């Protein structure tokens with residue numbers, strides 16, 4: 538219980554469903570490592586998301602779990618999909634905000650350079 542408090546933004550990650558399927562520990566080099574409770578594979582660094590990709594069987598730079606039950610795998614896939622959706626939404630909101638600020642800026646420019654035409 539002498540671990541430092543995690544940053545507030547990662548509190549949500551701590552209740553992530555993937556935590557029920559892996560254990561976190563510190564390696565000999567002091568870096569965090571995550572062990573899959575189903576097949577026992579250990580990943581150093583990368584965070585909970587890496588374990589989640591392993592459990593979901595996402596193809597890429599990580600091996601998929603061969604021992605995780607199908608329903609859990611499905612759960613992880615759905616979870617990753619939802620996170621992707623949220624990211625997309627945030628990006629759209631950002632784009633909208635940018636458009637608004639550009640409009641304001643244009644108004645300002647027109648106002649300050651409204652010299653009469655000669």
Ligand SMILES: [Zn+2]
Pocket residue numbers: 573574575576577578591592601602603604605
């Ligand atoms: Zn595994």
